[in-house]
Amino acid sequence: MSYIEVRDLWKRFKKREAVRGISFQVERGEIFGFLGPNGAGKSTTISVLAGLLKPTAGDMSVAGYSIAGNPMEVKRCIGLVPQDIALYPKLSARDNLRFWGSMYGISRLELQRRVKEVLELVGLSERGAEPINNYSGGMKRRINIAAGLLHQPELLILDEPTVGVDPQTRSRIFEIIRHLNQDGTTVIYTSHYMEEVELLCDKVTIIDEGQIVASGTKEELLRQVGGKQEITLTVPFINESLYQQLKSIPHVQQVKAMEEQVDILTDQADTILTSVLGNFINAGVPVSKIEIKKPNLETLFMKMTGRTLRD
Ligand SMILES: Nc1ncnc2c1ncn2[C@@H]1O[C@H](COP(=O)(O)OP(=O)(O)OP(=O)(O)O)[C@@H](O)[C@H]1O
């Protein structure tokens, strides 16, 4: 039995099926990536796992404890870093952490030590006395992470922890996650950034519209798109007839037209490039940039759903 087992999980909100039969496993010590576009059902799945929402059907277990049968044991294992920042703006970072720590039932003395440790870990010891109001977005994100670590959880679940942060804070957050993982913490990392998941995670599950689209190690997933390439063209516009012409070029497998960008999925980028460009020239649409990309998880998502992750 795996460290985390999710079996045929369903979650319905009134008429909306947010999660429709999801199953996956995570082994102890892994960094597990949960990748999907807006509204895919990532936060809902995580909220069920963390015991914040009751599933409509299905079961999950962590470290052998079923969430239905032993919710308290499961909660004790998990540190959740929610997507929305859960901090009191007028309180200092330290007081925020004390508040969250007391919610976990940590004793006063222990809490004092832990608050100091987690502040050091996220690199904000110096600023701990200041109210959250004074913090930058990236600093708030780091305190949000610190709050999830107070009770030394063996499983850390982060829900899009890098939204709205600068690249420097992002690498800092990645360092923190890697450090915790090296110390034995299992990590579930949710994101709609394919690059992040590729960089950080051992195993990845891609979800869309409440269902699993693909799942495996990065290597296994990339093998599924092996040989596929993506041609990306930057253009001012594209019309229906040009779109249809591109789709009918041999070896073109998918065409995705967005505002000012066209993505073409193919297994023969070099051979079709001239005819792709020819179509744009004939249609009188100037191309300002062309890029040929190696297959990545974004390519896989496009192959499986016909859409891009950032729709
Ligand atoms: N409390 C709720 N009541 C009704 N519908 C909900 C609720 N929470 C989520 N949903 C719906 O369930 C679906 C999945 O939402 P969820 O928040 O799990 O997506 P997500 O993958 O986390 O997306 P994002 O990347 O935008 O955070 C969406 O259609 C959303 O509108």
Ligand SMILES: [Mg+2]
């Ligand atoms: Mg979410």
